[in-house]
Amino acid sequence: MRPRSAPEAASADSLASWVDFRRYMDSVFVGVHLHGREAVRAVDPRASVGFVARPGDNVYYGYDWRQLASRLDVLGFPPDPVVVEKVRAYRGPDSWAGAVFEGRYAPQSFAEARWFPWYEVMHGMPVVWGGAAYGGAEVESPWAALTPGGRPFPVFAETARSVRELRGGAGALLLRAQRSPAPIAIYDSQASVYVDEAAPLGNWRVRRATRGFVALLKDLRYSFDFVCADDVRRAGLDDYAVLVLPMVRAIGDSEAAAISTFRERGGRILADIVPGEFDGHGKRRSAPMLDPLFGVRHAGPVAIGEPGPAEVRLDREGKKSVTGTLTGISPDVAVEATEARGYGAAGGAPVWLAQGGDTLLLNHPLPDYADGTAEDADAALRKLMRAWLEETGIEPVVALGVKGGDAFRGECVKYTFGEATLLALLRDPGDGKDRARLVLRADRTRPTYDVRRGERVPRPHRLRITLERGAAALFASLPYEVTGLALVVPPEVHAGRRLEIGYVLRTDNDSPGKHLLHVELHQPDGDPIPYYAKNVVCEGGVGKSYIPLSLSEHPGSYVVHVRDVLSGVSTQERVKILPPAQDPERVSRQPSVVSSQS
16 A cells, blocks of 8 residues: 555645654654664663764654654754754653754854854753764865864864863753753644645745744743643643644644643643644644634634734733734734734734733744844844733743843753752854843842852842853852862872762851762872863762772872862862782771861
């Protein structure tokens, strides 16, 4: 039996068979890799197995990111912002997932080179994958790692500097920290992707709409997660306050019921076009299933009109109205308001229809956002969307002032690590201005530390930051001040034995929380020995670890250097390394206590 092609299914108005076939092939694609993993693990039971995905939006690649990221041990993928966010939301806790920066995604500037290791870590990815290691013998590639002669290219050297800093504690801190719960869920509809392929609405696609919402929410500094149909069916949406539906043309009955329950329990819903024109298999409904949820009805089939301008005015109870002019608006001309109130019109059709404060239907695909073609319209869209999101009661990640504009192009992520609150900022390497000047307003009652500089911030409630393109900032806020650090080390130890180290963190109260220490062993000439470096978690400010010394370690006076990653407080102590012991049983392992405070 030959399955129908997409054009054949569309001409017969029978998309369900084709959509179901494509979803089945997605599962087959994942199953092939799982079968391969079984074969590999028959030889090496501890092997991590996966593959590297190709770049591009071709639906026939079979990339269901929910299945791939949650089930494979290793996953390389193109650093497309939407794909990165999906993998972050779906990946398993021990997955070696990471974006692959090669080809057209290879770093093309110093800004991109310093940016992408931070970008990976801030999305929970423990690996940095590059492309070609060497340039060609005839034509050198400046985006490879090494020249044909083995010297690092300057761009790769910039990447290496970021990796070195992250390995020095900041990366370990972010990977161990808990990302703050996101108040917004973006619905990831694989069925809608296939409906789009077979029965497109002009040039508009679910992936195009999703990319626009991701960029818009980031510019407004709101955090979000992706959720798929399986997540909604099994767990519901109770963990979120707002649900975004980007061109979700296909939605099943059980998911639609879960969305209705979400709204009944106080959740807010935002959509561009009315969801549910098709069911979860791709069968066309007589009318979009969620029309009543948005207080509208369809007078005929969904029909996207010609693009044009629209002035939208949002009235807010007890607050000043917000007005903005949008361009490139292509409304669904079949929509009529029943219970919803329209806040604008384009091409004779209503746009931005709200039903109370619970739902907002844009009634048009989101215009291409942040592509550099309509900055005034982008600013108007941000202003209007910010006003609506404020009405939902959710808060952005951080209160951040941006000099000369309202959008910070980049990543804003908040974490918790023990009793510490972390804020990471990462500026987009492609942002237009050389420098972005920001004002961060943090809690003035809590000591705040600049993690990268290793120093306390004097005025956290009005912290001025300047970020170059691709640059990162990382701050830690604690309920106490870190006043010192004590080490417990032996005065001497033989090569080939363990160098035992104990740590005690001092604070201005009696109950320090969890901290992360970066530990290094420095040679007699002062240079750190990189393969001995480690990061140690100290619960309650107390911890211990060891460095396994090589038998061939040269005798001499070495230095143990320890730094608290959160506060930058550091200390060091000398230890004498002796030649290997002739009789290990006679070597004393009793440490002496030596304290020091930075």
